[in-house]
Amino acid sequence: MKSKLLPFIAIGAVVGAAISMLDRQTREHTVETAKKAKDTVAYYAENHEELKVLVESKAEQMQSLYGAVNSNVQALIQSDIQQMPTTILSMVSETMNAFSKKDDQLS
Numbered sequence: 001m002k003s004k005l006l007p008f009i010a011i012g013a014v015v016g017a018a019i020s021m022l023d024r025q026t027r028e029h030t031v032e033t034a035k036k037a038k039d040t041v042a043y044y045a046e047n048h049e050e051l052k053v054l055v056e057s058k059a060e061q062m063q064s065l066y067g068a069v070n071s072n073v074q075a076l077i078q079s080d081i082q083q084m085p086t087t088i089l090s091m092v093s094e095t096m097n098a099f100s101k102k103d104d105q106l107s
Contacts, residue, residue, distance in 0.1 A: 020026050044051040 021030070
């Protein structure tokens, strides 16, 4: 038996889109967005070099962001690892104090 999930999802998406187009503001916004997308594609089709520079610039920004995030995460991990023994020691000490106070109260 063949699964009918994906065809019904596609049909639901098409029906949902068709129903949403009944709203005037949605239609106008969709037409405006499609025109902007068409103009952008046409512009970059004519200006290949500018598109290449833009893509390279964005790739460099993403690499820089990745490097910054990676170094921040590494610094956080290192500081947490260095503080962990102190934190664990203080937690053990507090737990021992809490139990010794209860023992004193019971005696």
